[in-house]
Amino acid sequence: MNPFADRRYVFLILFAFVAMIFLGRLFYIQIIDRSYRISASNNVLRYVTAYPSRGLIYDRNGELLVYNQPAYDLMVIPRQVKNIDTADLCTLLAISKEEFISKIKEARKYSSLKASVFLKQLSAEIYGAFLERMYQFPGFFVQVRTMRKYPKNIAANAVGYISEVDENTIKKNSYYRSGDYIGMGGLEQSYEDILRGKRGVKIFVVDVHNRIVGSYLNGLYDTLPVPGLNVVSTLSSSLQEYGEKLMQNKIGSIAAIEPATGEVLALVTSPTYDPNLLVGRVRSANYKKLLTDSLNPLFNRALMAMYPPGSIFKIVECLVGLQDEVLTWNTVLPCNKSLVNCHNHPSPLDLDGSVQHSCNPFYYMVFKKILYGGATLELAKGEGGTSEQGLNAWRRHVISFGLGSRLGIDIPNEKGGYIPTSIYYNKVYGKNRWNFYTIYSLGIGQGEIMIVPLQMANITAIIANRGFYYLPHLIKGFGEHKMVLPHFTVRNLTTINPEHFEPLVDAMEKVVQSGTATRAKLKDVSICGKTGTAQNPHGEDHSVFIAFAPKDTPQIAISVVVENSGFGGTWAAPIASLMIEKYLNDTISRPELEKYILDEDFIHPKAEKKEVNKPERVD
Amino acid sequence: MRPNRGIFGNADWIMIWLYLVLVFFGWMNIYAAVYNEDHGSIFDISQNYGKQALWIVTGFILALTVMLIDFRFYLTFPYLVYGIVCLLLIAVVIFGKEIAGSKSWFEIGPFRLQPSEFAKFATCLALAKYLSGLRVKIEENRTKITSSAIIAIPPLLILLQPDAGSALIYSSLLLVLYREGLSSRYLWTGVFIIMLFLLALLFNKFILIGVLGFFALSGIFFFRRSRQSVVVILLALAISSGLIYSVDYAFNNILEPHQRSRINVLLGTERDIKGVGYNVNQSLIAIGSGGFTGKGFLQGTQTKYDFVPEQSTDFIFCTIGEEWGFLGSLLTIGLFVALLARIIFIAERQRSKFSRIYGYCVASVLFFHFAVNMGMTMGLAPVIGIPLPFISYGGSSLWGFTILLFLFIKFDSVRLEILR
Structure with missing residues (x-):
């Protein structure tokens, strides 16, 4: 027997040892660690997104506000570009040879095997011409996408726009992936979930060169895209268009609401922009221009600009006084100009006359009575000093008009304005260190009080409804069944008893008939309104007017703000009147008045009319 | 047959x-x-x-x-x-x-x-x-x-x-x-050299020699009666140190970069999924x-x-x-x-x-x-x-x-x- 025969066992043990190590390792990577399975499917599976078509947006009468238009992007796979007539292609695409070279370089830098965009959004003519000769240019192909289009170029701020999602959104919302589009601002943002639809996916199997070798399991796991639902807006595109026209060359806003429903009929902000500017290739350049425009066209004044309401607030003051029983329709007060100034009108005045002539001293006195003698004061007893109790009682009424906080309209970026609290004054002046003489300007809607134009229109709707409002909203319905969101059908009551409204409505009618807003008078239609002049410490006052019509069956409640134009009756009132006429009659019977408005220009100084930085426009 | x-x-x-x-x-x-x-x-x-x-x-x-x-x-x-x-x-x-x-x-x-x-x-x-x-x-x-x-x-x-x-x-x-x-000495020497080789790649050569030196000193203390053993231990230490140095030298100066990378990837000191790994x-x-x-x-x-x-x-x-x-x-x-x-x-x-x-x-x-x-x-x-x-x-x-x-x-x- 060989003396070293036992060494065979060293060999056998070595074999067994290595085999055990291998089996242990295989057990780990094949059975325990699942990450390799994921890596494997990442290797071979390509998920190609099938984008759904985004829902369209219609106005209340079924007119298109936003639709989709196909866009043709020229794509290139650099590796496949072979033997092409470069000069020919350049002529076809109307680009220079240098451009061609730099674009190819850029594409190659991204990947020579994967497709990248060579030229965005070919025009229809170039697309057609290219398609015919595509076979001559291997490596190039056209990818069809859709772009938003706005047939009437209106309501840019209300509708919003779409843009590529940013990193933050992708992190927060797992639905979105890089390169996806998302609604920004306006209805596009609010109803994103409804409009966007649901992405579909096609799964392909690719080889190591990323070439598609087939569909995965014959499309077993592929899903079809679900198109987005159409949205019907409450906007009336003809009214919106007319409002934007009237507001040209003026800074300000118009908000019009159907009182019976809270549906927003028009939401004009001026200056505005052509929504088609924020589409496709020119978007980012134009967006920058709009962002730096000194007139801030991206700022939706109807929702975001806060003004002291001025005299229009007197109607709220009047209603609070009536509710608080410090006033009756028989109260007569003199126009005592010791505290504030007033304009010329008969004195003394009753409540009716005070509305009609917008008497300032009258409302100071009313405010003082509310603070120190109101019936609801009882409710606020035990809350500090008398002024504090009074202010709290007053504020409780005021905020029931939808003031002091955001109304909750269904588009983003709405501001809530501000109705000062006793806490605020305690902070500023100290507890019990303030009284009526500190805060008297609240009585005529000046001072710390701030409201936005939408709230002004909403107050008007409340008067028109004689005491309640529906949340103003821009959605009328969506999808096949025109679904309506339930919280827009909830009636919001004010703290004012309904019987106090009717006399006020009469008074407001007189404002137009023979008061401060005679310029708003419209034949055969009884308009009820109230002028206001919002004080502006930086320059000319802002002209404000609110109105609704017709008096007995109100169909439209409107607020108009024209910045830096002075007295409310001069500019805001006729604009509101024209809007009402347009909405109710659909024709304008006063072309001179219309011309007077259209010709006025508050933006460009009359002496030197400068050409504004006009953004590039692409159709 | x-x-x-x-x-x-x-x-x-x-x-x-x-x-x-x-x-x-x-x-x-x-x-x-x-x-x-x-x-x-x-x-x-x-x-x-x-x-x-x-x-x-x-x-x-x-x-x-x-x-x-x-x-x-x-x-x-x-x-x-x-x-x-x-x-x-x-x-x-x-x-x-x-x-x-x-x-x-x-x-x-x-x-x-x-x-x-x-x-x-x-x-x-x-x-x-x-x-x-x-x-x-x-x-x-x-x-x-x-x-x-x-x-x-x-x-x-x-x-x-x-x-x-x-x-x-x-x-x-x-x-x-x-x-x-x-003789199985050769087998063990072979195993020892392979180990040393791997350790030399993984660790700093000075630390490694220091650790070996410590073991050698302990060994010398243990076998201090046997002059022959002490000589063997010292010789082994010298050879090991030389090996460690030459491995270090060879790895850094003689091997081609791709070979170096392959070894590094294997040892886990380098991770390179796109390249060598x-x-x-x-x-x-x-x-x-x-x-x-x-x-x-x-x-x-x-x-x-x-x-x-x-x-x-x-x-x-x-x-x-x-x-x-x-x-x-x-x-x-x-x-x-x-x-x-x-x-x-x-x-x-x-x-x-x-x-x-x-x-x-x-x-x-x-x-x-x-x-x-x-x-x-x-x-x-x-x-x-x-x-x-x-x-x-x-x-x-x-x-x-x-x-x-x-x-x-x-x-x-x-x-x-x-x-x-």
Whole structure:
């Protein structure tokens, strides 16, 4: 027997040892660690997104506000570009040879095997011409996408726009992936979930060169895209268009609401922009221009600009006084100009006359009575000093008009304005260190009080409804069944008893008939309104007017703000009147008045009319 | 001797069956790895699997030939075969076709021949012949030097091509010397050097020498009575330090950057999924995604769509792992271990020293291939391009391994006739 025969066992043990190590390792990577399975499917599976078509947006009468238009992007796979007539292609695409070279370089830098965009959004003519000769240019192909289009170029701020999602959104919302589009601002943002639809996916199997070798399991796991639902807006595109026209060359806003429903009929902000500017290739350049425009066209004044309401607030003051029983329709007060100034009108005045002539001293006195003698004061007893109790009682009424906080309209970026609290004054002046003489300007809607134009229109709707409002909203319905969101059908009551409204409505009618807003008078239609002049410490006052019509069956409640134009009756009132006429009659019977408005220009100084930085426009 | 029952009558059919199963399984997996729908037939000669069918058939013919030739021929001419193969190895460096930077191939018409695949059995034959010599005693230095030379000449020639992977295989033959009586000191020294080598790559050389110095001092303290031991310990320390320094030097100054990277990736000190680590990473993904039962024949995506490079040759085990899963891998490993164990068993029953030594040579070479090739696909061994015996695609390697194994089967079948 060989003396070293036992060494065979060293060999056998070595074999067994290595085999055990291998089996242990295989057990780990094949059975325990699942990450390799994921890596494997990442290797071979390509998920190609099938984008759904985004829902369209219609106005209340079924007119298109936003639709989709196909866009043709020229794509290139650099590796496949072979033997092409470069000069020919350049002529076809109307680009220079240098451009061609730099674009190819850029594409190659991204990947020579994967497709990248060579030229965005070919025009229809170039697309057609290219398609015919595509076979001559291997490596190039056209990818069809859709772009938003706005047939009437209106309501840019209300509708919003779409843009590529940013990193933050992708992190927060797992639905979105890089390169996806998302609604920004306006209805596009609010109803994103409804409009966007649901992405579909096609799964392909690719080889190591990323070439598609087939569909995965014959499309077993592929899903079809679900198109987005159409949205019907409450906007009336003809009214919106007319409002934007009237507001040209003026800074300000118009908000019009159907009182019976809270549906927003028009939401004009001026200056505005052509929504088609924020589409496709020119978007980012134009967006920058709009962002730096000194007139801030991206700022939706109807929702975001806060003004002291001025005299229009007197109607709220009047209603609070009536509710608080410090006033009756028989109260007569003199126009005592010791505290504030007033304009010329008969004195003394009753409540009716005070509305009609917008008497300032009258409302100071009313405010003082509310603070120190109101019936609801009882409710606020035990809350500090008398002024504090009074202010709290007053504020409780005021905020029931939808003031002091955001109304909750269904588009983003709405501001809530501000109705000062006793806490605020305690902070500023100290507890019990303030009284009526500190805060008297609240009585005529000046001072710390701030409201936005939408709230002004909403107050008007409340008067028109004689005491309640529906949340103003821009959605009328969506999808096949025109679904309506339930919280827009909830009636919001004010703290004012309904019987106090009717006399006020009469008074407001007189404002137009023979008061401060005679310029708003419209034949055969009884308009009820109230002028206001919002004080502006930086320059000319802002002209404000609110109105609704017709008096007995109100169909439209409107607020108009024209910045830096002075007295409310001069500019805001006729604009509101024209809007009402347009909405109710659909024709304008006063072309001179219309011309007077259209010709006025508050933006460009009359002496030197400068050409504004006009953004590039692409159709 | 039993009555003559034909040339395969006395052959060990267990080895032959294991061989057939491995070859057939390999062929199926080559088919799966490079499966191409346009060329669906497994016999399509334009594809690797079709060609492999050709190599298998010719391999059978070679096996038959090996069995038919009188065994005395092999016993008489090992040195001649060895010499011819060495000449071929020199010739290939001069006349060979350069592919991917190395001249390992002769191009004869549409076929390529890799002489290093045939050098293996030739070296085994020569080593067996030499060690079975009448006056040869393994304890003698002359024997050690001569057998080392027989083992070392082919790999040195192969390094000229250069093909480091194929050259490394010959180190496995040192195991045969151990079986034949080489003191186990050498084995342990070898293990120690390999350990030291790895540690030198992983750790700072000064720390390593410091740790060794500490052990040496403890040793000296322990053996302080024996002057001889102290000298041995000091000598060992000096040699170890020298080794550590030279490993460090060689690694940083002699190795090519790609070799350095491969080692670093393996040791885990470098992670490079796109570059050097790409192969191993993709290989792990393919094997790992197989799961317990695998994705099924022809259902593997990683190898079929070329994510794993060399998927039909060096990385063929990926296809097995992916399509046959843990069970298939277990089967493959089981087949190899069974074959290796069978060879050892058969080798030990040989009366002739020559047959036994040759058997151990075969087992050692096959084991090295098995261990390194599988280890590399699993990320346990460096990526050196050596095939998985009988399974990987390749005419030369299949022929080489077939001859290597069937020579042993032949020797075993005539074991009663071989005297030495």
